[in-house]
Amino acid sequence: MGPTAPREDELLDGPVAGLTPAQSARHLAGDIAFNDEIFTPETGLGPVFVANSCGSCHPGDGKGHPFTTLIRFGHTDSLGQNEFDHGFQIQNRAIPGYEPEQLPEGTPFAKFTPPSNSGLGYLELVSDEDILGMAAANAKNPDGVRGHPNWNLLPGYVTPRPNSRRQGDRYITRFGKKGSVYNLFHQTVVAYNQDMGITSTFDPSDVYTLKSIDPEVSDRKVRDVVFYLQTLKAPIQRNPDDPAVLRGQQLFVQTGCESCHKQTLKTGYSPVAALANTEFHPYTDLLLHNMGPGLDDGYTEGSAGGAEWRTPPLWGLGLAQNSQGGQVYLMHDGRARSIREAIRMHGGEAASIQKRFEEMPAASQADVIAFLKSL
Amino acid sequence: MRNKLLPVCLLVATSIFGQVPVDTTSNAKMDALFGRDTTLHTPKDEKMNLDAVYNRPFLRPGKLPISKGGYVEANTQYANTDGVSEGLSFQMRRMTIFMAATINRRIKFLTEIEFEDGTKEINIEFASVDFQFNSLLNLRTGILMNPIGSFNQNHDGPKWEFVDRPLSSTRIIPSTFSNVGFGLYGKKYTRNWVFAYECYLTNGFDNSIIANTQNRTFLPAAKVNPNRFEESFNGVPLVTLKAAVKRRKFGEIGLSWMGGVYNKFRDDGLVLDQRRRVDVWAVDFNTVLPGSRTYLNGEFVWARVDVPSTYSQQFGRRQQGGWLDVVQPVLRGRMLGWNTATLNVAARLERVDYNVGTFNETNENIYDEIWSVVPAISFRPSPTTVIRANYRYQWDTDILGNPPARTAIFQVGFSTYF
Known part of the structure; x- marks a missing residue:
C-alpha cells in the first residue's frame, strides 16, 4: 500500500557501496x-549570498536549476590576482535590509549552473599523472583536440596531495566549470563562503565586509560535508544493453566525442577502500578545452581562458530532468535546453567532431542521444 | 488603511445588529455543560466556531470555583517515503488541560495549557478573560487564538476523525496560533440565522516567517518565539477580523482576515528595513447534508507576504491551500455495550502551495507544494471520544517541480476529552 523505492539507477544520491558502518555514519552526518x-x-547566512543551503543548488545531488545559477566575474591578471577587490563571485541575493552585489559595468562574467555531485570522490582520486597523460595523448589528435589542466594557486588552507605535480607555485586543479578548484575540501570551503556567506576557520572572510569574523560553521561539519561528497556513489547507467544505446556508444567513440569525454578513468589510493584503485566511467578528461568563440564569456579562472571549459562529466546526464524540474539546462550556464542543442554548441577544439555528428543520419544521431540519456 | 477598518467594522456591526435581550432559555443547557452560568447564552444547535473555546465537556469539580477538563490524543504510525521507512512510532501528540472560572455572571476566564509530544512543547494556548456587555458586545483580553479560519479556534482532537491536523491550517495558518491582545466579539440571532463577528488586536509575527529552517515562507515559525507573549516584535499590532453566518439546521460559513507588519523595521530608533506586511485570508464552512447526514467541513486560505525582491525566491510571496473533510456516519446506536456509539467513514483531501509564482530566471512555475488524501474510519463510543484509523498518501513536490516524494502513513490512535 505504500510507495515503492525508485530504482537505484534512477537516483543520484546515496553512498558508494562498501562503506564501513563508521564511514556510513559520517556520510549520513554530511548528508544532513x-x-x-x-x-x-x-545562523550566519549572508548578509549577501547566492543560496541558503547546499541542497538548494544541488537537489537530489543532481544538476541545479537556473534560479541558483551563480555569477563569476573579472579577469585574472598575470599575477593571478582578480582585477576587482570584492571577490570573484556575485552574491546576488541579500538578507532583508541589505542590498545584494551588482555586477560591475563592463566586466566580463560567466554564469555557472550548479553541477551534479555524483561520483565526485572518484574524480578527486584521479592522479595528476593520469591527467597529464591524457593531455599529452592529445598532442597529435587529428581533430585538433588538445586540452590542458588548469594550473592554479591554492589557498593556504588546502594541503596538496603527495605526488602532486606543480609548475612553480601552481598545482593541477580539477573541480568547477573551469577546473580551478583543487579538491572537494577546497570546493566546500569556497561554497560555504561565496555561495552562502558562511565563514569557517578555513576562510573567515565575511563576503560583505571582506573582514575576518568568527566561524559560522564548524570544522567538523565542513569535513563531514567533504566526506559526504567524496562518498556519493557514481551514477549508474540505465539500459546499457539496449541496442540503440550500444549503437550510440559505438558512434560516440567513432565520432571522436571520447577524445574529451573519456569513458574510463581510474582512482588511486584512498583511505576509503570502496573508492580506492578502481576504474569508473565519468566521460571526462578533467582537462580544459577551448570551446570556441560561442562559449567565450571572457571570464577567466586560474589558467583557464575565457573560451576554455573543463570537460564536464557526462555520467548522470540522463537524469538531469529529475533535478532540474522536468527540464534540462545544459552547458556551463544552462543555455542548452536539450542534449542535441548542447552538442551543437560545441565549437573550438570540438568543432570538427560536432560537424561529424551533424552529418550523421538522423537515426545515428538518435542512437547517440539515446546513449547519452542512458548515462 | 486596514487598521482604520476596525472602528468602522464595529460601528457597522453595532448599528446593524443592535442590542438584543439575553437569551436566558439557553442557560440551562450551558449550565449542564459547565456546571454554572457561562454567559455565552448560545443554544447547543447554534454553536459556531466562535464558541468552540467554551464548547467543551468539562468535568464538574463540585463546589470548587474552577471547572477543569481537557483532552488527550495519542497514536501509532508507520510511515514510508519512497520505499524508505523509519519503522513504527508511538506518539503522544498532545495533552491539553482546560481550566475555566465564572468570576461573575458576565465575566469568565478560561485557559488552555497544552503539552505537545510529551513535554517537548508546553504552551499556554489560551488564557483570556471575557466580559459580556450584551450578546453582541463582548470584550476578550489575554492570550487568545486569532480567529483566522475555523481550525485555529476549533482544533480539539476529539472533534476530528483524523490523526493529523489539516496541512493548510498548520503550515499556512499557523494553528494553533495564539497571541496576547484584546478585542471584541459578539453574536446576533434571528429566527433562522446567527451572525457573529470578532475583531482583535494582538502581537504578531516576526522575521522568522521568511528566515527559518523550513527553507520556505512559513508563518508557523513565529510560534517558536516565546517573546511574543511579552512584547510585540515590531510595535505594530496584528489585526484579526472574522465574520461568520450560520443558517440554523444548515451550516456555517466564515470569512476572516489577519494582517500586519511582520518584520523589525526599526530598532533602538534606527531604521533597519521598510515595513513589510503579511496578510492572510480564509474562508471556512461546515454543513450536514440532509438525508445522508454527511458532514462536510472545509477551510481555504490565501497568504501574501512582502518578501524583499532581493531575497531568495525560496521564500514565497504568495501561498494558498485548503482542505475538505467528508464524514459519513454509517452506524449509530448501541454498539459493543456503548449506547451512543457511532461508526464513521471519512476522507480528507488537502493541498498546500507554499510558493505561488514563477521563477524570475525561467518564468516557469515555482512548485513547493503538497497534495494529500486521507481515507479514515472512526469509531466513537461516545461523542467525546474517538478511536480512528487513517491512511495518508501524500505527494511532496520540491520548489523546482522534480518528481514528488511520495509518502504513505498508516495511523491508528485515539483522542478523548476528560
Missing part, C-alpha cells in the same frame, strides 16, 4: 549538513 541545514541570518 548538506541537504537539511538551512542557514538563516541568525
Whole structure:
C-alpha cells in the first residue's frame, strides 16, 4: 500500500557501496549538513549570498536549476590576482535590509549552473599523472583536440596531495566549470563562503565586509560535508544493453566525442577502500578545452581562458530532468535546453567532431542521444 | 488603511445588529455543560466556531470555583517515503488541560495549557478573560487564538476523525496560533440565522516567517518565539477580523482576515528595513447534508507576504491551500455495550502551495507544494471520544517541480476529552 523505492539507477544520491558502518555514519552526518541545514541570518547566512543551503543548488545531488545559477566575474591578471577587490563571485541575493552585489559595468562574467555531485570522490582520486597523460595523448589528435589542466594557486588552507605535480607555485586543479578548484575540501570551503556567506576557520572572510569574523560553521561539519561528497556513489547507467544505446556508444567513440569525454578513468589510493584503485566511467578528461568563440564569456579562472571549459562529466546526464524540474539546462550556464542543442554548441577544439555528428543520419544521431540519456 | 477598518467594522456591526435581550432559555443547557452560568447564552444547535473555546465537556469539580477538563490524543504510525521507512512510532501528540472560572455572571476566564509530544512543547494556548456587555458586545483580553479560519479556534482532537491536523491550517495558518491582545466579539440571532463577528488586536509575527529552517515562507515559525507573549516584535499590532453566518439546521460559513507588519523595521530608533506586511485570508464552512447526514467541513486560505525582491525566491510571496473533510456516519446506536456509539467513514483531501509564482530566471512555475488524501474510519463510543484509523498518501513536490516524494502513513490512535 505504500510507495515503492525508485530504482537505484534512477537516483543520484546515496553512498558508494562498501562503506564501513563508521564511514556510513559520517556520510549520513554530511548528508544532513548538506541537504537539511538551512542557514538563516541568525545562523550566519549572508548578509549577501547566492543560496541558503547546499541542497538548494544541488537537489537530489543532481544538476541545479537556473534560479541558483551563480555569477563569476573579472579577469585574472598575470599575477593571478582578480582585477576587482570584492571577490570573484556575485552574491546576488541579500538578507532583508541589505542590498545584494551588482555586477560591475563592463566586466566580463560567466554564469555557472550548479553541477551534479555524483561520483565526485572518484574524480578527486584521479592522479595528476593520469591527467597529464591524457593531455599529452592529445598532442597529435587529428581533430585538433588538445586540452590542458588548469594550473592554479591554492589557498593556504588546502594541503596538496603527495605526488602532486606543480609548475612553480601552481598545482593541477580539477573541480568547477573551469577546473580551478583543487579538491572537494577546497570546493566546500569556497561554497560555504561565496555561495552562502558562511565563514569557517578555513576562510573567515565575511563576503560583505571582506573582514575576518568568527566561524559560522564548524570544522567538523565542513569535513563531514567533504566526506559526504567524496562518498556519493557514481551514477549508474540505465539500459546499457539496449541496442540503440550500444549503437550510440559505438558512434560516440567513432565520432571522436571520447577524445574529451573519456569513458574510463581510474582512482588511486584512498583511505576509503570502496573508492580506492578502481576504474569508473565519468566521460571526462578533467582537462580544459577551448570551446570556441560561442562559449567565450571572457571570464577567466586560474589558467583557464575565457573560451576554455573543463570537460564536464557526462555520467548522470540522463537524469538531469529529475533535478532540474522536468527540464534540462545544459552547458556551463544552462543555455542548452536539450542534449542535441548542447552538442551543437560545441565549437573550438570540438568543432570538427560536432560537424561529424551533424552529418550523421538522423537515426545515428538518435542512437547517440539515446546513449547519452542512458548515462 | 486596514487598521482604520476596525472602528468602522464595529460601528457597522453595532448599528446593524443592535442590542438584543439575553437569551436566558439557553442557560440551562450551558449550565449542564459547565456546571454554572457561562454567559455565552448560545443554544447547543447554534454553536459556531466562535464558541468552540467554551464548547467543551468539562468535568464538574463540585463546589470548587474552577471547572477543569481537557483532552488527550495519542497514536501509532508507520510511515514510508519512497520505499524508505523509519519503522513504527508511538506518539503522544498532545495533552491539553482546560481550566475555566465564572468570576461573575458576565465575566469568565478560561485557559488552555497544552503539552505537545510529551513535554517537548508546553504552551499556554489560551488564557483570556471575557466580559459580556450584551450578546453582541463582548470584550476578550489575554492570550487568545486569532480567529483566522475555523481550525485555529476549533482544533480539539476529539472533534476530528483524523490523526493529523489539516496541512493548510498548520503550515499556512499557523494553528494553533495564539497571541496576547484584546478585542471584541459578539453574536446576533434571528429566527433562522446567527451572525457573529470578532475583531482583535494582538502581537504578531516576526522575521522568522521568511528566515527559518523550513527553507520556505512559513508563518508557523513565529510560534517558536516565546517573546511574543511579552512584547510585540515590531510595535505594530496584528489585526484579526472574522465574520461568520450560520443558517440554523444548515451550516456555517466564515470569512476572516489577519494582517500586519511582520518584520523589525526599526530598532533602538534606527531604521533597519521598510515595513513589510503579511496578510492572510480564509474562508471556512461546515454543513450536514440532509438525508445522508454527511458532514462536510472545509477551510481555504490565501497568504501574501512582502518578501524583499532581493531575497531568495525560496521564500514565497504568495501561498494558498485548503482542505475538505467528508464524514459519513454509517452506524449509530448501541454498539459493543456503548449506547451512543457511532461508526464513521471519512476522507480528507488537502493541498498546500507554499510558493505561488514563477521563477524570475525561467518564468516557469515555482512548485513547493503538497497534495494529500486521507481515507479514515472512526469509531466513537461516545461523542467525546474517538478511536480512528487513517491512511495518508501524500505527494511532496520540491520548489523546482522534480518528481514528488511520495509518502504513505498508516495511523491508528485515539483522542478523548476528560
